[in-house]
Amino acid sequence: MRSWSRGIFVLLYLALLLKTEGLKFHRSDHTERISDSAGSCSEMDVFWGNLGNVGGSAGDVLEDNPVGRLKVFVYELPSKYNKKILQKDQRCLNHMFAAEIFMHRFLLSSAVRTCNPEEADWFYTPVYSTCDLTPNGLPLPFKSPRMMRSAIQLISSNWPYWNRTEGADHFFIVPHDFGACFHYQEEKAIERGILPLLQRATLVQTFGQRNHVCLKDGSITIPPYAPPQKMQSHLIPPDTPRSIFVYFRGLFYDVGNDPEGGYYARGARAAVWENFKNNPLFDISTEHPTTYYEDMQRAIFCLCPLGWAPWSPRLVEAVIFGCIPVIIADDIVLPFADAIPWEDIGVFVAEKDVPNLDTILTSIRPEEILRKQRLLANPSMKQAMLFPTPAQSGDAFHQILNGLARKLPHDKSTYLKPGEKSLNWTAGPVGDLKPW
Numbered sequence: 131m132r133s134w135s136r137g138i139f140v141l142l143y144l145a146l147l148l149k150t151e152g153l154k155f156h157r158s159d160h161t162e163r164i165s166d167s168a169g170s171c172s173e174m175d176v177f178w179g180n181l182g183n184v185g186g187s188a189g190d191v192l193e194d195n196p197v198g199r200l201k202v203f204v205y206e207l208p209s210k211y212n213k214k215i216l217q218k219d220q221r222c223l224n225h226m227f228a229a230e231i232f233m234h235r236f237l238l239s240s241a242v243r244t245c246n247p248e249e250a251d252w253f254y255t256p257v258y259s260t261c262d263l264t265p266n267g268l269p270l271p272f273k274s275p276r277m278m279r280s281a282i283q284l285i286s287s288n289w290p291y292w293n294r295t296e297g298a299d300h301f302f303i304v305p306h307d308f309g310a311c312f313h314y315q316e317e318k319a320i321e322r323g324i325l326p327l328l329q330r331a332t333l334v335q336t337f338g339q340r341n342h343v344c345l346k347d348g349s350i351t352i353p354p355y356a357p358p359q360k361m362q363s364h365l366i367p368p369d370t371p372r373s374i375f376v377y378f379r380g381l382f383y384d385v386g387n388d389p390e391g392g393y394y395a396r397g398a399r400a401a402v403w404e405n406f407k408n409n410p411l412f413d414i415s416t417e418h419p420t421t422y423y424e425d426m427q428r429a430i431f432c433l434c435p436l437g438w439a440p441w442s443p444r445l446v447e448a449v450i451f452g453c454i455p456v457i458i459a460d461d462i463v464l465p466f467a468d469a470i471p472w473e474d475i476g477v478f479v480a481e482k483d484v485p486n487l488d489t490i491l492t493s494i495r496p497e498e499i500l501r502k503q504r505l506l507a508n509p510s511m512k513q514a515m516l517f518p519t520p521a522q523s524g525d526a527f528h529q530i531l532n533g534l535a536r537k538l539p540h541d542k543s544t545y546l547k548p549g550e551k552s553l554n555w556t557a558g559p560v561g562d563l564k565p566w
């Protein structure tokens with residue numbers, strides 16, 4: 131009870147004093163045009179306004195400009211690998227894996243694109259591997275390995291660049307729950323491991339957890355896709371008091387997939403519910419209200435616990451809405467961790483400490499909370515979490531390019547000696563070897 135009353139004091143204090151800064155994450159200058167017509171190299175039409183450092187301190191990697199630091203060659207694949215799949219199910223444009231589609235569109239008209247593969251630093255293969263949705267809109271990864279394999283077969287027989295490195299200068303966007311392990315259940319994902327043909331490639335993925343077979347060295351961890359226009363349309367005045375102390379909407383148990391409990395979210399979400407369902411400081415529920423985005427803007431702390439995977443769109447939503455993310459996912463590797471000061475903007479709570487969450491959060495000093503809120507109000511921080519159309523400087527597309535640029539120049543081990551082979555084309559489950 132003592133910690134409650136302290137919490138309520140903190141809450142009132144903050145509700146009265148806090149005026150967070152503007153939520154201006156949507157910058158309209160420095161835009162880059164993206165259009166569906168920007169398809170082939172011959173009709174490529176680049177428009178990239180006066181891109182330079184946008185405010186902020188010089189040398190801040192968040193505001194690095196990738197243009198001039200790398201060149202990307204985009205393979206032209208038959209549309210069955212990308213556009214046709216999207217035509218069948220437009221929902222792929224809105225779910226949390228949609229980064230693979232928007233990154234493709236972005237690159238087609240990006241200033242870093244080169245039509246001359248001989249001068250490319252990086253090769254990109256546009257495969258929409260997460261666009262096979264159940265009637266409920268859940269992505270099924272079962273065909274993804276065959277599709278990837280088919281695309282790699284195609285590029286390696288039609289162009290000389292794959293064989294030169296067996297993919298070490300190629301990058302792939304794999305936004306599945308467990309990246310290129312292509313399964314949504316962790317046990318199965320671990321059993322499968324990263325698709326053998328992608329062992330040498332750079333993987334750009336939402337999944338990030340240290341010492342996990344589904345995250346290999348040199349990968350780039352990105353935020354999940356959250357719809358920028360929709361979020362913007364729910365912005366409320368930035369001086370609205372934050373009268374909710376802790377906010378969370380989502381599952382605590384997944385009875386369908388984890389009937390005995392304890393496996394889902396490694397029990398962390400269940401622990402949140404069992405310990406705090408009756409605590410007035412905790413506004414937590416499974417019901418997703420229509421005011422979800424507004425509520426996050428009225429909250430001081432937003433819980434971001436692991437679910438089946440360590441990451442969720444809540445991370446992005448919390449940053450956009452200036453709600454301090456409380457990250458409960460041991461060993462998580464956060465998006466663009468080399469550019470975003472997650473330790474400063476968020477609060478990290480070990481999974482085993484969930485029963486003490488109330489004490490942990492009410493013990494954070496108000497000045498510390500204000501400091502985190504001020505950092506969260508920085509538009510660069512928000513911009514880096516989004517994949518907007520049209521693209522904007524400093525957004526997630528640019529952070530991905532910055533990540534790729536920082537990996538240059540390729541080291542000598544990238545290029546194989548003539549005749550040298552390292553990948554095994556017949557490794558992995560037999561089912562994956564069937565034609566796609």
Ligand SMILES: *[C@@H]1O[C@H](CO)[C@@H](O)[C@H](O)[C@H]1NC(C)=O
Nearest residue numbers: 286287288289290291292293
């Ligand atoms: C690349 O290697 C594969 C098998 O190792 C071969 O079938 C293919 O023709 C090669 N590609 C090119 C463009 O030479």
Ligand SMILES: *[C@@H]1O[C@H](CO)[C@@H](O)[C@H](O)[C@H]1NC(C)=O
Nearest residue numbers: 326553554555556557558559
């Ligand atoms: C490639 O993988 C298959 C299946 O796991 C295995 O039988 C074969 O020995 C491997 N080949 C090489 C050259 O390692």
